[in-house]
Amino acid sequence: MENIKLHYDVDSNDFSCAGEASGKIKKALKDLGFDASLIRNVAIAVYEGEINMVIHAEGGVIDAEISPEKVTVVLKDKGPGIPDIEQAMTEGFSTAPENVRALGFGAGMGLPNIKKYSDTMHIDTEIGVGTTITLTFNF
């Protein structure tokens, strides 16, 4: 059987659309009948990654691959890159500008939560080139 592959474009600076890709991935997992707690983990982690793309990286693309054993999600952007991954992963660390914070984003909990809710998380980043975050969720 072939895995289910889903692809979404994430627009930059469009907060009203942020959450669309994670919402659609969640809907697909629900239609497939996956376990509710797994769906929730995927939904939360992908949502945070999607928001980060909008706030920090001028948008990007999200690819999800669903197999009966696991969900793999790749979030890829051509943004500024992350200079210090360890620092970025620290709870509360954020470089979000003031206007974004005013919207309720930028609490610095996104990356830590992505780590918490996924089974594996790999960050590939290069300054000035972009960031690719690969997540897996096992059943």
Place this chain on the structure above:
Amino acid sequence: MKENLFHSVRMDWDKCVGCMNCIKHCPTEAIRVRNGKANIIKEKCIDCGKCIAVCPHKAKYAQRESLENVKNFKYKIALPAPSLYGQFNNLDDVNYVLSGLKQLGFDEVFEVSRAAEVVSHATRKKLKENKTGKPLISSACPAVVRLITVSYPTLIPQLLDINAPMEIAAIMARKEAMEKTGFKNEEIGVFFITPCPAKITAIRNPLTLDEPVIDGAVAIKDIYPALVHEMGKLSKNESLLEDLQQSGRIGVSWSTSGGESAALLCDNYLAADGIENVKTILDEVEDGKLDSMEFIELNSCTCGCVGGSLTAENPFIAKRRLQMLRKYLPVSCIKYTDEEPESDKLDWEKAPQANNIMRLADNIFDAMRIMGEINDLEAKLPKLDCGTCGAPSCKALAEDIVRGFAGIHDCMFLTRNEYAKSNDPEAEMFREILPAPFRKHEEE
């Protein structure tokens, strides 16, 4: 018909012209136009009444009782929903409405808002006891509860496990009537004056009770003209006006969105109305994004029950009128204490059942295969979501095809393009003129 597939919302075969207006408005994508008629997929329908509101041909309707049926009982009790009070201009005394109902032939009137005050009291207690770290979700709107069973079954445990005010009102009213009159249970008919079809379905098929406790429902808009007439007579002859009012602002406010929450005396709540907003909020609850809230009130209809498809007045006007009426109401008329509850049947007898109709299959392997086929098909469809195939979206058509309920040739554009490529000389024209959605700007 299997009783649990009973639906108040139905299609009138003679009136439906198959115009497709309704299919895109259905929150659960339960409508398909087949052979020129907009059929409702019973398992998916939550009786929200949205299709009734949008059909320009009045071809969707709510199955309900006429006032005539009420007469079959020896002792007749009316349970007016508080949204009824918002239907009248300059109402300053609900006794006109309640006495008017008696003039129409009811022997007794029991305000649902009175039971709502009992529910509010019980909810405050539940909120204090809730240590789950998750908000409780109101269970008063049956369309919302049904939506949860169909699309958000994981949220069933978060539903407030108290029966709906109309049910508690029926239980209380029946008990009082039996004690007062000596009539037997089956001699007493209890009828809800309803703003919406969701409640009618919930009466026949209680979501949280083992057996129905209400005998039928009369629509607000059906009873409205006769009631206005009786109320007019009462204002000329006040000797017939009785003091029947037994509820205050707390109970009556349940008729509009935010009213149930306001009665909880806790600020940490969210109230959303309109079925699309309800879906957005439920998605957020499901993702745990609203875990900091204590209570979530959801109403399927715009502005709450005053927006029901069986009311007579525009929801915003009804809401405004209730706002004016509030001035003349006491805060509450509750006689309830924790030691001496007014009703002993507050808690659910059973939890609403999850309905897995939205799932593609009962195991993940089959579901994945089906989804793969749907996605492949969807990629071939024109992504117009035009509805001319009778399905609400290209994706829905793809799913219908995979499930065997439709064929690929139901897509007019695909069929047309295929024909255009054929050798038929008549197809020439189709090669030259593209349908509007596919024409390039310059060609306009």
